[in-house]
Amino acid sequence: MALADTVKHQGETQLRAFCGRRVPVEVRDKVNLTYDVRGNSVTLIENRPSFRDPGRWTAMSIAEFRFDPKTGKWTLYCADRNSKWHVYMDIEPNSHFDELLKEVDADPTGIFFG
Numbered sequence: 001m002a003l004a005d006t007v008k009h010q011g012e013t014q015l016r017a018f019c020g021r022r023v024p025v026e027v028r029d030k031v032n033l034t035y036d037v038r039g040n041s042v043t044l045i046e047n048r049p050s051f052r053d054p055g056r057w058t059a060m061s062i063a064e065f066r067f068d069p070k071t072g073k074w075t076l077y078c079a080d081r082n083s084k085w086h087v088y089m090d091i092e093p094n095s096h097f098d099e100l101l102k103e104v105d106a107d108p109t110g111i112f113f114g
Contacts, residue, residue, distance in 0.1 A: 003040055003067055011042055011065070011097045018101055019044075033062070040067045044104065046113075062112050063088075063104045065097065076100040078111045 003011070012035075019033035036043045044062040049055070064077040064085055073093040077085040088111070091103045107113050 003037065003042075004069070007067060008037060011067075012037070014098050014101055015042065015044070018105065022105065034059075040069065041065065042067075065100055068093070071095075074100050076103060 015035045019035065023032050031046065031048050034045045034047060036045060042065045044064070046060050046062050047057045048060075050058050061079050061083060064079075066075050066077060067073075068075065071093065073095050074097050075093040076088040076091055078088045079085055088103070090109060091100060094100055104112050
């Protein structure tokens with residue numbers, strides 16, 4: 001089941017603002033943030049030019065937010081070095097998407113942006 005339109009719109013609005021605020025305009029030719037929505041999951045992605053071929057950009061998943069329509073809450077996930085997702089244990093599932101996004105932005109453990 002895909003995200004409800006209102007939930008999807010709210011999350012995308014917050015993510016679009018986050019991506020624009022997090023990466024200054026003057027460095028967007030070197031790094032940018034995007035997101036991908038699939039079903040009930042939203043993945044935050046960092047894009048950079050490839051080291052070997054600067055004309056080709058690479059993508060690395062930073063965080064994943066999964067919405068549970070039964071509880072109405074979002075859960076935050078982080079990826080390990082093998083790109084396998086794990087529940088991020090430092091914040092509980094939350095009905096307010098922006099609370100999870102604030103945790104990613106603050107990155108107190110260094111797991112999202114290092």
